[in-house]
Amino acid sequence: MKNRILPFACSTALAVAFTLSLPQPAHADRVTPPPVPAGLEVPAGNRAFLVGRATGTQNYVCLPSGPGFAWTLFTPQATLFTDHERQLITHFFSPNPVEGGTIRAAWQHSRDTSTVWARLFAPPSTDAAFVAPGAIPWLVLEVGDNAQDGPRGGRALSKTSFIHRLNTFGGVAPSTGCAAPANVGRTEFVPYKADYFFYVDEAHDEDEDN
Numbered sequence: 001m002k003n004r005i006l007p008f009a010c011s012t013a014l015a016v017a018f019t020l021s022l023p024q025p026a027h028a029d030r031v032t033p034p035p036v037p038a039g040l041e042v043p044a045g046n047r048a049f050l051v052g053r054a055t056g057t058q059n060y061v062c063l064p065s066g067p068g069f070a071w072t073l074f075t076p077q078a079t080l081f082t083d084h085e086r087q088l089i090t091h092f093f094s095p096n097p098v099e100g101g102t103i104r105a106a107w108q109h110s111r112d113t114s115t116v117w118a119r120l121f122a123p124p125s126t127d128a129a130f131v132a133p134g135a136i137p138w139l140v141l142e143v144g145d146n147a148q149d150g151p152r153g154g155r156a157l158s159k160t161s162f163i164h165r166l167n168t169f170g171g172v173a174p175s176t177g178c179a180a181p182a183n184v185g186r187t188e189f190v191p192y193k194a195d196y197f198f199y200v201d202e203a204h205d206e207d208e209d210n
Contacts, residue, residue, distance in 0.1 A: 033164055033197045037127040040140045042162045042199050049159075050198040052080025052088045052107075057189040058136060058171040062178035069183060071173035076105070077189070080196055089157070091196070098146045105141065107163070107196070112154020117146040118163050136171035136192060140164055159204065164197040 031048040056078025060071040080089035087110050095101040096117040104117040124137035131138055140162060147158045171192025177183060 031197065034166060035130075036138065036140075036164065036166065037125040037130050039122050040125050040138060040164075042140060042164065045202055046161050046199040047202055048164075048197045049200045050088075050157075051083075052196045052198075053083070054078040054080045054091060054192075054194045054196055056091065056192065058173075058192050060173050060188045060190065062183045062186040064184060069178050069180065071178050071188065073173070074187075076192075078192070078194075080107070089196075096146055097148070104146065107157060107160075107198075109150070109154065109156040112150035112152065112156050114150045114154045114157040115148045116143045116157050116160045116163075118143045119146075121162065132169055134170065134172055135168040136165075136194070138164070138166050138168060157198065159200045160198045161201045161204070162199040164199070165194050166197065167193075167195040169193040 031051050033048050033051075056076060058073060059075050059077055061074045062069055063072045065072070075093040076091055078091040079087055080091060082088050089107050089109055091105070091107050093103050094106040094117070096104045096106070098117070104119060106115055106117050108115040118141035121140045121142040124139050125131065126137045141164075142162055143160045147160060149155050149158050169192060171190050171194075173190065174188050177186060177188065
């Protein structure tokens with residue numbers, strides 16, 4: 001009997017070890033945003049469900065501004081990656097069809113091409129206790145109804161309610177090179193990094209799960 005029990009016990013132990021070593025479902029991972037400056041909080045009832053680590057550029061063009069000239073952001077151009085360095089989302093400016101073509105910040109999922117557009121929900125923050133020197137501001141943006149499923153019904157981003165841009169590095173407009181008529185039309189692509197946290201309305205999310 002002992003000879004029969006020993007192989008069974010070993011097989012059971014191996015099965016348990018194998019099960020524990022399998023990748024866990026994505027929804028089991030908790031997304032925990034860092035603390036944010038006062039006024040940049042996402043409203044209660046929303047929880048972070050996804051984070052993308054962005055690497056790209058903030059793209060500026062020199063344009064007339066009032067009596068002079070100024071660098072103006074015409075689009076970000078970034079790729080968001082998972083913590084395992086897999087491409088997750090692309091980020092850019094694009095016309096929002098829900099708002100009749102108004103240009104908004106947009107995020108498109110790399111796998112199912114679901115897309116969301118967002119507008120500022122609160123003033124940007126450059127609070128030195130949070131934002132690194134020489135870095136673009138931290139933001140909180142609202143998506144609302146500005147979401148579009150992928151062509152095959154993909155909804156990886158469609159449920160997004162708010163987006164945080166946090167942990168920024170670089171991306172600030174140049175301090176020189178845009179001071180004369182001859183500079184108009186000149187462009188600068190400034191490297192930056194940031195973490196984008198995507199939130200879902202918990203009540204809406206529960207309705208979809210039921």
